[in-house]
Amino acid sequence: MLSIIVILPFISALFLGILYLSNPTKKRYKLYTLIGSGVPTVIAFISFGLFFKLFNGAPSLHEDLFNWIAIGDFEIPVAFTLDRLSSIMLVFISGIGALIHIYATGYMRDEEGYGKFFSYFNFFMGAMFLLILANNPIMMFIGWELVGLASYLLIGFYHQDHDNITAANKAFILNRVGDFGFIMGIALLFISLEGTAFTFDAIALNIHNIDLQTLTWIGILLFIGAMGKSAQIPLYVWLPDAMAGPTPVSALIHAATMVTAGVYMVARYSFLYVEIPQVGLFIAYIGAFSALFAAIIATYQSDIKKILAYSTMSQLGYMFIAVGLGAYSSGVFHVFTHAFFKALLFMGAGAVIIALHHEQNIFKMGGLKKQLPLVYVTMFVATLAISGIAPFAGFFSKDAILASAFASEHYLIWGIGSFTAFLTAFYMFRLLFTVFIAPASSENKLHSLPKSMTWPLVVLAIGSATAGFLGRNEAYGGENWMGHFLALPDMVIHLSHKSEYLLGGLNMLLGLSGMFLAYKMFAIKSEAPQERHFFNRLVINKFYVDTLYTRIFVQPLLLLSHLIANVIDPKLFDGIITTLSQGYLLVGRQFSRLQSGKVRLYAIQILVGISLMSYYMLFKLGVLG
Amino acid sequence: MSAHLFFLLVALLFSIGLVGVISRRNLFVVYMSVELMLSAITLLFATLSQTLNSANASVMSLLTIAIIAAEAALFLAMIIHLYRINRTLDSEQCTSLKQEAL
Numbered sequence: 001m002l003s004i005i006v007i008l009p010f011i012s013a014l015f016l017g018i019l020y021l022s023n024p025t026k027k028r029y030k031l032y033t034l035i036g037s038g039v040p041t042v043i044a045f046i047s048f049g050l051f052f053k054l055f056n057g058a059p060s061l062h063e064d065l066f067n068w069i070a071i072g073d074f075e076i077p078v079a080f081t082l083d084r085l086s087s088i089m090l091v092f093i094s095g096i097g098a099l100i101h102i103y104a105t106g107y108m109r110d111e112e113g114y115g116k117f118f119s120y121f122n123f124f125m126g127a128m129f130l131l132i133l134a135n136n137p138i139m140m141f142i143g144w145e146l147v148g149l150a151s152y153l154l155i156g157f158y159h160q161d162h163d164n165i166t167a168a169n170k171a172f173i174l175n176r177v178g179d180f181g182f183i184m185g186i187a188l189l190f191i192s193l194e195g196t197a198f199t200f201d202a203i204a205l206n207i208h209n210i211d212l213q214t215l216t217w218i219g220i221l222l223f224i225g226a227m228g229k230s231a232q233i234p235l236y237v238w239l240p241d242a243m244a245g246p247t248p249v250s251a252l253i254h255a256a257t258m259v260t261a262g263v264y265m266v267a268r269y270s271f272l273y274v275e276i277p278q279v280g281l282f283i284a285y286i287g288a289f290s291a292l293f294a295a296i297i298a299t300y301q302s303d304i305k306k307i308l309a310y311s312t313m314s315q316l317g318y319m320f321i322a323v324g325l326g327a328y329s330s331g332v333f334h335v336f337t338h339a340f341f342k343a344l345l346f347m348g349a350g351a352v353i354i355a356l357h358h359e360q361n362i363f364k365m366g367g368l369k370k371q372l373p374l375v376y377v378t379m380f381v382a383t384l385a386i387s388g389i390a391p392f393a394g395f396f397s398k399d400a401i402l403a404s405a406f407a408s409e410h411y412l413i414w415g416i417g418s419f420t421a422f423l424t425a426f427y428m429f430r431l432l433f434t435v436f437i438a439p440a441s442s443e444n445k446l447h448s449l450p451k452s453m454t455w456p457l458v459v460l461a462i463g464s465a466t467a468g469f470l471g472r473n474e475a476y477g478g479e480n481w482m483g484h485f486l487a488l489p490d491m492v493i494h495l496s497h498k499s500e501y502l503l504g505g506l507n508m509l510l511g512l513s514g515m516f517l518a519y520k521m522f523a524i525k526s527e528a529p530q531e532r533h534f535f536n537r538l539v540i541n542k543f544y545v546d547t548l549y550t551r552i553f554v555q556p557l558l559l560l561s562h563l564i565a566n567v568i569d570p571k572l573f574d575g576i577i578t579t580l581s582q583g584y585l586l587v588g589r590q591f592s593r594l595q596s597g598k599v600r601l602y603a604i605q606i607l608v609g610i611s612l613m614s615y616y617m618l619f620k621l622g623v624l625g
Numbered sequence: 626m627s628a629h630l631f632f633l634l635v636a637l638l639f640s641i642g643l644v645g646v647i648s649r650r651n652l653f654v655v656y657m658s659v660e661l662m663l664s665a666i667t668l669l670f671a672t673l674s675q676t677l678n679s680a681n682a683s684v685m686s687l688l689t690i691a692i693i694a695a696e697a698a699l700f701l702a703m704i705i706h707l708y709r710i711n712r713t714l715d716s717e718q719c720t721s722l723k724q725e726a727l
Contacts (some may be wrong), residue, residue, distance in 0.1 A: 528707070597723025599716045603646045 001050060001134055002063040002080040005043050005090070009126030012039040013119045020115030028115065036118030037101040044098035052092040055485075060084070062135070062436060070424045074195055081135035081200070084486050088332060089132045089264055092339050093257050097125050099257075099456040103347050104248035107354060107454035117157060124150035128257050136199045137186045140265070144182065144229065147258045148175045149487055154249040155242045164244040171238035178228015178235050185221030188214065203435040212276070219272060219279040223286075226262030231313045232290045232320060237546055239313055243305040247350030250305060254341040255312045255346050263319040263335050267488060270328045274489045281410070282322045287320025288416040293543070295423035299430065299528045300539040304362050307431050311386065312342055314420060318401050321413055326491035327404035329483040333471040334401055337393035337480070340467050341385035344460035345428075348379035351453050352435060355446045362431055363528040366440035374454050376436045378461040383432045385464040387425035387511040390504070395511075395552060396468035396476065399504050402590070403473075406503055407493035421507055425514025430522050438526040475500035630671040638665035652704050652714045659700075663693055 012035050019028065050061065060083040069076040082090065101121060108117050127150055131143030156168030189203065192210040196202060207215075224319070226232070231239035242254050253259070266273060266283065273280050291314045315338050322331030353360055355372060369376045385392035388399065405414040472478025475497045475596060483490065495503075531537040542612035594605065618624045638661055645658025667686045674682035708714055 590722045595722075595724035597720030599719070600647050600650070607643065607647070 001046060002061060002082055003065055005046060005050075005094075006080060006126060006129045006133060008039055008043060009122045009129065011123075012036070013123035013126060016115055016119035016122065020113075020119060021528075024113075026559050029109070029169035032115045032118050033105045036115075036122060037098070039122055040094065040098040040101045043125070043129075043236055044094040047094040051087050051551075054082065054084060054087045068138075072459050074177065074198075076136060076137065076138050076198060078200070079135045080133040082133060085264075085267060085488065086132045088336060088482075088486065090129070092336055092496045093128055093132065094125075096256050096339050096343050096460070097128075097252060099459055100248050100252040100343060100347065101125075101454050103251075103350070103456045104224045104246070106450035107248050107350055108246060109450065111246075113157065117154075120150055120153045120157070121248070121252075124154065124253060124258075131261055133445075135201075137203075140268075141183060141186060144225070144261065144265075145179065147171065147253070147261065148179070148229070151242070151249075151253050151258055151496065153177075154253060155245040157245055157249065161244075167238075167241035167244040171242050174230045174235050175240040178225045181221045181223075181228070182225025185218050187224065188221060189218050192218070200268065207271055207275065216251065216276050216279055219269075219276045220282070222265065222269060222272075223279065223283055226265050226320075227286070228262075229265075230316045230320070232262070232286050232316065233293060236290065236294070236313050237549060240306050240309045240542075243303070243309050247305065247346060247353060250309070251343045251346030251350065254309065257344040258321065259312060259316060260335045260339070263316065263323055263331055266320070266323040267328045267332050270323075270488050273323070274326060277326065279450070280326055282324070284321045284324030284413055286409065287317040287322075288413045288420075288585030289317070290314070291317025291321070291420045292416050292423075295420045295427065295543050296539055298427040299423060300536070301427075302363050302528050303360050304365075304431065304435065305346070307347055307362070307427060308342070308349060311345075311424065311428065312551065315342065315386070315425060317397060317420070318417065321405055321417060322401040325408050325410065326406055327401065327493070328488035329480075329486040329490050330397065330400040330404055330471075332486060332488070333482045336470075337385070337397040337464075337467045340393055340460055340463040341382040344378060344382040344457060344464055345386065347453075347457055347460065348375050348382065351375045351449055354453070355449055356444055357447055361528075362434045363526060364441060365435045365444075366438045366526065367436070368440075369436040371444075371446055372436075372449075375449075375457065378457040379432060379436070381429045381461040382464050385468075386428050387515060388421050388507050389425075389515075390508055391465075391468065391511065393464050393466070393468035395507065396471050396473075397505075397517075399500075399507055400471060400473065402507060403495055403500060403503050404491070404493050406499075407495045408491065418506065418510060422510040422514045425511040426518050427513045429518035433518055433523040434526040437523045460503065469624055472498070475504070628672055628676045633667065635669045635672065638662070638668065650715050650717055652707065652716055655716060656700050656704065659661045660693065660697070663689065667693075 016032065019031070053061070060081055062082075063080045065080075067075050068078045101118075102123065104117070108114055111117065124147060127143050127146030129143075131140055131147060134140035134143055152168050152172040155171050155505040156165050158164050181414060189210075190198060192214050193203065193206055194209075196206050210218075215449075224235075228235045237261065240294060243250055245254075273283075294310040294313035294317065298307050298314065301307045301310060315334070319331045319334050319338070322328070322334060334594055352365065352368065352372065352375060355368070355375075357366060359365065381392065385394040388395045390396075402417050402421070405417055469478065471480060471482035473480040473483075475495075529536070529540055531540055541547070615624075630656030642658045642660075642665060645661065646655055649655055649658065657668045670682045670686035670689065674680065674686065704714070707719065711719055713719075
């Protein structure tokens with residue numbers, strides 16, 4: 001069953017691709033829809049079945065397909081494992097993935113490359129399943145690269161616009177930087193293990209044979225991979241630009257699933273990271289600063305999708321705080337709840353964008369509450385969830401993360417996390433109030449929304465409201481089912497119920513004050529941010545990080561390329577080769593004079609030649625010497 | 626007579642032939658010069674046969690004389706043929722094997 005989950009999307013992607021290429025202009029809306037959204041739906045049901053098997057206490061499922069590489073005793077099998085961690089990932093990725101596929105049938109309906117889109121989209125699903133179900137780092141890396149490829153293809157889906165191509169290239173190249181670290185980490189791990197079996201289980205058993213310093217390097221290198229994929233400082237700049245892709249892509253790949261692969265990876269290697277808490281702390285600080293940084297930028301953005309992109313980065317920062325501090329199951333729990341509300345937010349944003357004929361600036365929207373009540377209600381739920389208002393999903397997961405930060409006595413991380421929670425509530429409600437409540441700046445004639453775009457919102461809204469209950473800890477009357485189910489090597493935290501209530505209350509207070517501030521500032525009258533003073537200008541221009549990267553990396557590289565292309569190559573290398581060939585011609589011309597056609601000259605040449613040879617021989621024989 | 630005089634004669638004949646080949650343009654004279662060089666070599670063989678008391682060199686010189694006879698026939702035929710094509714016996718005019726300028 002596991003291999004079907006991985007292979008089926010690839011087959012359907014291939015089939016759709018061939019079908020599309022056979023006649024790109026032909027409309028096969030029904031066929032594409034049936035295959036494109038049918039396959040993920042079937043897989044979602046299979047995944048639920050498998051999940052409930054594990055839920056009812058079955059041990060991990062293994063499936064060996066074939067041996068990919070066999071060198072002596074060493075083997076890399078193409079094998080899949082469904083353990084508790086991957087089953088959680090599988091169930092929400094396939095479920096939300098299926099919903100987003102259905103949503104995309106509405107969103108992409110009038111697009112020209114409808115078949116191509118679903119081919120890429122199914123390909124992504126297959127790659128993502130490969131990533132999470134892989135039972136060894138090599139297979140995981142292949143999945144990791146393939147999701148990157150799918151992301152690249154889908155960001156550049158509207159390839160008629162050159163900016164989108166640039167965005168796709170940016171995402172791809174920045175991910176290469178991260179992947180370089182990732183593959184170096186795998187290689188170092190492989191070398192250090194000295195040829196013992198290379199599956200996650202076997203690595204976990206042999207991890208104690210590696211010395212601490214090597215382990216630290218492995219941890220850092222693997223995390224560089226996670227930085228790239230999960231858009232953390234300093235490799236985050238691709239994520240906001242990745243919003244150039246269609247909105248379902250942003251919802252599925254750049255919010256719910258692919259970008260959380262880094263968190264999943266760290267949780268997957270939790271057996272490694274528990275050995276090196278100092279690297280974990282580094283991860284947590286990177287996460288904390290990413291969360292704060294992205295949240296600050298998000299408060300001044302005016303593109304609806306970019307706000308959500310920065311918000312995604314910010315939430316990913318929370319997840320890295322959790323996995324960095326060793327609260328792996330809290331991190332995975334936040335991945336899980338985040339997938340619901342962030343997918344919902346993106347899909348709601350997509351619905352708004354379609355209704356307003358591809359308008360993305362929130363300050364040109366307004367007063368949509370009456371016209372799009374369903375979208376308003378569902379997005380309200382998602383916004384409450386992300387802002388950490390009880391009892392919606394985000395409250396429990398964010399609270400678990402902040403509680404573990406507090407309990408581990410890293411108060412700076414905890415402080416940053418709490419302040420970011422306030423900012424999160426502020427910018428999310430700023431978005432919500434500006435789009436739905438503030439008076440419209442102009443009268444809009446709305447595009448009607450198909451059913452396929454609205455009811456997935458309802459399903460996800462229910463999920464966003466309730467998913468948090470899966471991980472309630474004792475203080476809130478639950479038993480932290482998620483944590484017990486995952487059984488990851490979490491750090492043990494000791495917090496009294498009283499302090500948990502205090503922390504939870506503080507989070508609620510911060511969320512509500514953010515909401516209140518946003519209401520005051522944007523519900524009555526909303527206006528786009530102006531570049532007024534220094535700080536303001538800094539944030540609107542995203543701290544000039546993009547400019548900085550362009551100056552430091554892109555421009556010197558371009559300059560070097562120009563130098564090589566225009567000076568070194570034509571002048572130096574071509575010069576050398578031209579000189580050489582000219583020299584050969586010159587010498588040849590001189591030598592061709594010998595072939596004069598004059599017999600007497602030839603006779604002299606023969607005479608001279610034989611004389612020299614004779615002289616040499618006489619000399620050698622010692623007659624003359 | 627000592628062998629040295631014969632060697633001197635051989636060298637003299639060979640050199641005259643060589644100078645003839647190089648300096649003369651008439652193909653007949655060139656041919657005769659070549660023959661002179663060959664005859665010089667034949668004489669060398671004969672002289673060596675005498676000084677070394679060996680029949681091998683005599684056999685060689687007799688063989689060479691036979692080959693010279695055959696070669697003379699070919700050479701004359703070729704000169705006549707060349708004359709028919711070029712209407713001249715000047716070797717400077719027969720430059721069809723020359724490398725054209727690049």
